[in-house]
Amino acid sequence: MNTQEIPVSVVGLGLMGCSIVTCLLIAGHPVVAVAPIPIDLDNAEDRIREHFVNALENGLVENPPEYYFKNLKITEDYADLRDCRLVVECTIENVMIKEQVYKKIEAHLPADALLTSNTSAIPISTLQQMTEHPARFLGLHWTEPAHTTRFLEIICGNDTDIKNGEYLYELSHKWGKEPILVRKDIAGFITNRLMYAMYREAISLVEGGYATVEDVDRACRNNTGYFMTLAGVFRWMDLTGVPAYHTVMKRLLPTLNNSTEVPELIDKIVREGGKGVANAHGFHEYTPEEAKLWEETFTEFTYDIRKLALKYPGDVVKKKLKEKREEGNL
Secondary structure (H helix, E strand, O other): OOHHHOOEEEOOOOOHHHHHHHHHHHHHOOOEEEEOOOOHHHHHHHHHHHHHHHHHHHOOOOOOOHHHHHOEEEOHHHHOOOOOEEEEEEEOOOOOHHHHHHHHOOOOOOOOOOEEOOOOOOOOOHHHHOOOOOHHHHEEOOOOOOOOOOOEEEEEEEOOOOHHHHHHHHHHHHHHHOOEEEEOOOOOOHHHHHHHHHHHHHHHHOOOOOHHHHHHHHHHHHHHHHHOOOOOOOHHHHHOHHHHHHHHHHHHHOOOOOOOOOOHHHHHHHHHHEEEEEOEEEEOOOHHHHHHHHHHHHHHHHHHHHHHHOOOOOOOHHHHHHHHHHHHHH
């Protein structure tokens, strides 16, 4: 696949949309970036430019921002989608707004082009029923920042043509991804179902007085965070002995939190208007200076962890076996 011959679009240019645009430009696609609201149009170019400045400083790209901006059109006009082969909708998690956006997109998007949503909460099977051609509709669930991470979930709805999912699975390797193809729609997809089980248990431990927020974060960083870049949960159990986990599950699983209610700890923060480092009000306490430094440090970390992760791709052992065979060491 030659990405230079596949024009794509991102509709919605907030924080996530801008990093998706950056990822697709790095991959070589011509990109039409559509701003559904005026504030996106005001901020998008600066956000994308900042991504490329950081990417150049960290060796992710070899050229200055202007080199990539030649392939970028930022616009409010949905008619500019007429030549696109793929659209990534990246608006807020509101069904009514998304439905309105899909109508505007499909008024100009060719019938054989793909339409996708970056939703992380709304079922793909629900969204595709709001479109003219449900078979061409899929979920593309990215994580921030989209241009540095390996993560991407490709989700098929009930009416999605599986061939479209398989096409995006192949194409996304050009984006530097190790994609996950979710062949059957399920709430939360794969990663969110795993992560929200952890979030719920983490909050339960704090609310129950077993540990502080700081202690739970420390446990995650120094245990789960220690191995997750190399190995997922099943590989980790293989590496460290499956029978031990079987034994622990018998005793531990009945004691884990299984509440269906939003915990008070997070509900209180949201009621008070807390957004985390975005406004220095979250689970941790921040001064404005600390919050800004955490954002900067997170950006720095994404590049450092990317370099480490690239040393250990999903097929790292297969590659090592191949090298050993070629060297005659097996």
